[in-house]
Amino acid sequence: MARSLVGFTVLLGFTVLLLFLSICESASFFQPIFDSHRSAAVELFSPDHGSFKSLEETYEALRTFDVLGIEKKPDVTATACRLVSETVGSSSSTLKDLFYALKANSIVKCKINDKAYQGIITRLNAAVDGANSLPDFYYSVGGLVLVKGSKGDVQLADADGIFRSVKAFRQSDGRWRFSSNNPESSAFAAGIALETLAGVVSLASPELDQSLISTLNSDISKLFDSIEKYDDGALYFDDKLVDGHDHQGPLATTSSVVRGLTAFAAVTDERLNIPSNKILGLANFFLGIGVPGDAKDLFNQIDSLACLESNRQCFALAVLMVSIPLILSLPSTVLSVTKEDSLQVNVNTVLGSNAPPLTVKLVGVFTSGSKAASLVESQELVFDDGTGMYNFNNLPKSIDVGSYTFVFEIVLHEPEHEKIYVTGGQKKVPIFVSGLVKIENAEIAVLDSDLGSIETQKTNHLQKLRVSFKLTTPHGLAFKPHQALLKLRHESKVEHIFVVGNSGKQFEINFLGLVEKFFYLSGRYDIELAVGDAVMENSLLRAIGHIELDLPEPPEKATRPPPQPVDPYSRYGPKAEITHIFRAPEKRPPKELSLAFLGLTFLPLLGFLIGVSLACTASFILSFNQKELNCRYTKFLETLTRVESMSDLLVSPAFFITDISEGEVKHFNFQSVKGCNFSGIILLRLGVNLNNFPSNTVPATFATLFHVSIGAVLSLYVLFWLKLDLFQTLKLLGFLGVILVLVGHRVLSHLAATSAKLKSA
Amino acid sequence: MARTSSSKENAQALFHSLRSAYSATPVNLKIIDLYVGFAVFTALIQVVYMASVGSFPFNSFLSGVLSCVGTAVLAVCLRIQVNKENKEFKDLPPERAFADFVLCNLVLHLVIMNFLG
Numbered sequence: 001m002a003r004s005l006v007g008f009t010v011l012l013g014f015t016v017l018l019l020f021l022s023i024c025e026s027a028s029f030f031q032p033i034f035d036s037h038r039s040a041a042v043e044l045f046s047p048d049h050g051s052f053k054s055l056e057e058t059y060e061a062l063r064t065f066d067v068l069g070i071e072k073k074p075d076v077t078a079t080a081c082r083l084v085s086e087t088v089g090s091s092s093s094t095l096k097d098l099f100y101a102l103k104a105n106s107i108v109k110c111k112i113n114d115k116a117y118q119g120i121i122t123r124l125n126a127a128v129d130g131a132n133s134l135p136d137f138y139y140s141v142g143g144l145v146l147v148k149g150s151k152g153d154v155q156l157a158d159a160d161g162i163f164r165s166v167k168a169f170r171q172s173d174g175r176w177r178f179s180s181n182n183p184e185s186s187a188f189a190a191g192i193a194l195e196t197l198a199g200v201v202s203l204a205s206p207e208l209d210q211s212l213i214s215t216l217n218s219d220i221s222k223l224f225d226s227i228e229k230y231d232d233g234a235l236y237f238d239d240k241l242v243d244g245h246d247h248q249g250p251l252a253t254t255s256s257v258v259r260g261l262t263a264f265a266a267v268t269d270e271r272l273n274i275p276s277n278k279i280l281g282l283a284n285f286f287l288g289i290g291v292p293g294d295a296k297d298l299f300n301q302i303d304s305l306a307c308l309e310s311n312r313q314c315f316a317l318a319v320l321m322v323s324i325p326l327i328l329s330l331p332s333t334v335l336s337v338t339k340e341d342s343l344q345v346n347v348n349t350v351l352g353s354n355a356p357p358l359t360v361k362l363v364g365v366f367t368s369g370s371k372a373a374s375l376v377e378s379q380e381l382v383f384d385d386g387t388g389m390y391n392f393n394n395l396p397k398s399i400d401v402g403s404y405t406f407v408f409e410i411v412l413h414e415p416e417h418e419k420i421y422v423t424g425g426q427k428k429v430p431i432f433v434s435g436l437v438k439i440e441n442a443e444i445a446v447l448d449s450d451l452g453s454i455e456t457q458k459t460n461h462l463q464k465l466r467v468s469f470k471l472t473t474p475h476g477l478a479f480k481p482h483q484a485l486l487k488l489r490h491e492s493k494v495e496h497i498f499v500v501g502n503s504g505k506q507f508e509i510n511f512l513g514l515v516e517k518f519f520y521l522s523g524r525y526d527i528e529l530a531v532g533d534a535v536m537e538n539s540l541l542r543a544i545g546h547i548e549l550d551l552p553e554p555p556e557k558a559t560r561p562p563p564q565p566v567d568p569y570s571r572y573g574p575k576a577e578i579t580h581i582f583r584a585p586e587k588r589p590p591k592e593l594s595l596a597f598l599g600l601t602f603l604p605l606l607g608f609l610i611g612v613s614l615a616c617t618a619s620f621i622l623s624f625n626q627k628e629l630n631c632r633y634t635k636f637l638e639t640l641t642r643v644e645s646m647s648d649l650l651v652s653p654a655f656f657i658t659d660i661s662e663g664e665v666k667h668f669n670f671q672s673v674k675g676c677n678f679s680g681i682i683l684l685r686l687g688v689n690l691n692n693f694p695s696n697t698v699p700a701t702f703a704t705l706f707h708v709s710i711g712a713v714l715s716l717y718v719l720f721w722l723k724l725d726l727f728q729t730l731k732l733l734g735f736l737g738v739i740l741v742l743v744g745h746r747v748l749s750h751l752a753a754t755s756a757k758l759k760s761a
Numbered sequence: 762m763a764r765t766s767s768s769k770e771n772a773q774a775l776f777h778s779l780r781s782a783y784s785a786t787p788v789n790l791k792i793i794d795l796y797v798g799f800a801v802f803t804a805l806i807q808v809v810y811m812a813s814v815g816s817f818p819f820n821s822f823l824s825g826v827l828s829c830v831g832t833a834v835l836a837v838c839l840r841i842q843v844n845k846e847n848k849e850f851k852d853l854p855p856e857r858a859f860a861d862f863v864l865c866n867l868v869l870h871l872v873i874m875n876f877l878g
Contacts, residue, residue, distance in 0.1 A: 588817065589814035589815070594810075597806065597810040603806075604798070604802035604803045607802075608799035612792050615791055615792055615795070618788075710863065713867055714870070717870055720875070726875065748860050749856070752856040
């Protein structure tokens with residue numbers, strides 16, 4: 001009992017956790033920048049050995065810390081200042097480094113003497129005159145603007161001309177090119193160009209022609225035509241460069257456009273013709289990213305949001321021309337009816353600073369998924385000075401547990417502010433209202449038939465099981481849970497799950513129709529009931545008892561219950577040990593038998609050698625006696641026949657000799673003896689006839705070589721068998737084979753020539 | 762009794778005539794015959810060994826027997842080509858036939874050694 005209670009508690013806790021997570025995920029509206037960004041910034045912009053990798057990164061870190069209001073560490077500032085003064089003082093630093101050094105300087109305010117400033121101004125002016133690509137203009141003009149910001153007396157001589165040459169990079173679709181020989185246009189470049197042009201305008205000594213500036217307005221509108229949209233209302237720019245190696249992501253591109261836009265808005269007197277909902281969409285895009293994991297992304301996000309929040313932070317001379325977005329957020333989107341939670345709404349700027357005086361109105365509350373009329377009257381939320389929140393206390397009775405869509409509207413108190421801030425009209429927020437659901441009239445019974453109930457736990461297949469309970473919400477209404485499941489588990493762990501109709505009324509299981517589904521398994525069944533819903537605070541999974549089920553015997557063809565899955569935790573346990581089974585060795589004959597047969601195989605060889613030696617001896621003797629003996633041919637043949645019967649000869653070789661000496665050889669052919677050569681030098685001792693062995697030195701050498709090389713090849717085969725591999729063998733064999741062929745050809749052709757001569761003679 | 766003795770005589774006469782006919786064979790051919798016999802007997806001994814103890818290193822058995830059989834076949838080929846009576850190979854010098862024999866034997870035994878295991 002205690003165990004099941006613990007299990008139930010764990011399960012319940014897990015279910016609640018899952019529900020909570022799913023609710024958190026489903027809330028898709030944007031939260032302003034909070035502390036998580038600050039800690040992320042400190043983590044991402046951590047200097048390596050006291051300094052950042054580049055001046056650009058130094059500036060990005062300083063800017064991010066500045067916007068987020070993070071206290072700069074003194075060593076970071078000191079290092080930055082040292083880097084800045086090094087770069088500013090040296091004439092070999094690149095334009096880009098100089099630009100970022102000046103940008104970093106505008107934040108940390110290092111001490112740079114007038115002489116250095118004069119050098120920078122001269123250098124930048126020369127760079128402006130010699131610039132022929134957009135980045136060159138951007139860095140040089142931007143540098144001059146920054147110098148002007150800290151020094152105050154910088155002017156561009158030919159502002160009009162520079163304005164026109166920058167404008168030459170403009171494309172007809174509102175995008176810009178980086179240089180005149182690069183046909184690709186991009187929104188990223190458009191942002192840079194706008195920022196550059198804003199710099200040119202602010203540096204122009206006589207005021208620039210306003211008509212020149214106002215032509216840019218239409219370009220900006222065209223640029224905004226190419227804006228892209230996410231489903232959640234976030235807007236962003238992206239460059240679709242196919243092969244751009246320096247392709248920037250949507251974040252960098254959008255950030256560049258926002259920077260350029262706010263910079264340009266700061267220097268022009270006209271109000272830019274950008275719909276306020278697009279500005280809100282851009283703000284939503286930056287907020288929708290959450291906390292980026294990359295330092296560059298974080299800088300782009302924070303810098304752009306800062307530009308959107310207040311142009312004053314971007315440019316000193318700013319006059320507000322781009323609306324500031326206001327973000328409505330809720331600390332919690334789950335309200336409990338039982339705990340009487342009050343609805344809290346927060347209105348901030350994107351960076352979390354306070355909004356101007358305003359009223360938040362609750363326009364209506366709608367049940368999710370239905371188009372019925374609003375459940376509450378339109379009303380204002382009460383502002384709480386202490387928390388800075390707008391509260392909606394005492395949810396009306398009409399809002400019971402369930403999921404709702406709350407619609408809010410922000411109304412600014414002062415009409416002046418409507419030009420400055422953008423609120424985005426009505427805002428829909430999905431909200432879950434949860435509560436404790438009461439379970440009443442719970443009853444479990446076994447019915448004999450339709451007639452009535454019998455209070456017994458013994459059940460057969462002719463009976464029914466009835467479970468009934470009633471769920472009511474805190475406001476006393478009937479509640480239909482998402483899930484209501486009844487589980488019957490047999491002793492053998494075969495489970496059957498029934499979906500209890502979510503009508504909240506009684507539920508019956510008729511065992512008659514389920515005999516086959518139950519696999520004819522009689523015995524004890526445990527009953528579990530699970531009731532769950534996203535808004536039900538007391539979702540439950542509970543064992544409610546057991547019944548003894550007496551089912552008929554299974555017929556022949558009854559299906560077997562499926563094998564139960566093994567305990568999922570057991571797969572993490574140790575596996576059975578694997579023992580290697582070696583193959584049983586083949587049966588081998590006794591060693592003696594094998595050796596006996598080895599000896600036996602030498603017998604034919606021995607017989608062959610003896611036979612050959614006898615044959616050769618016979619012919620040798622014959623040839624030796626050729627001159628003295630005049631044997632009859634027939635006699636000779638007879639002798640040879642005797643040679644064949646070896647046993648005869650072995651018994652009495654003397655007879656053989658005398659027999660031959662008696663005979664006479666009329667005609668003897670040398671050719672017949674030649675075969676003796678072929679059985680080799682081994683036979684020499686046995687009386688091999690070497691008559692046919694070439695007598696001249698040169699052919700004799702070749703003949704010897706021939707036999708030696710055959711022997712070498714055969715020994716090579718033995719080596720191949722013993723230790724060499726096929727490739728080594730074939731290499732050596734190729735070498736030996738060539739020698740063998742050459743030598744063999746010489747010897748055999750010599751022999752052939754000799755025998756031909758002999759024949760003809 | 763008389764019948765047995767006459768059949769015995771007939772058999773003796775047959776063997777005698779075979780012997781006398783074979784004795785006319787040149788010595789070199791007889792040596793080749795000996796060589797063929799030697800190879801065939803060696804093969805037979807291996808087969809007997811296999812039959813008595815089993816064919817466990819089967820590739821070794823196969824290579825041993827095939828080596829003998831192959832050699833015997835090559836020797837028979839040599840005998841056919843060297844034989845003066847064979848008009849078919851009249852123009853082929855015996856040296857050439859012997860060279861073929863050596864080459865074929867070397868190739869055969871390369872394969873045999875590879876297969877021996």
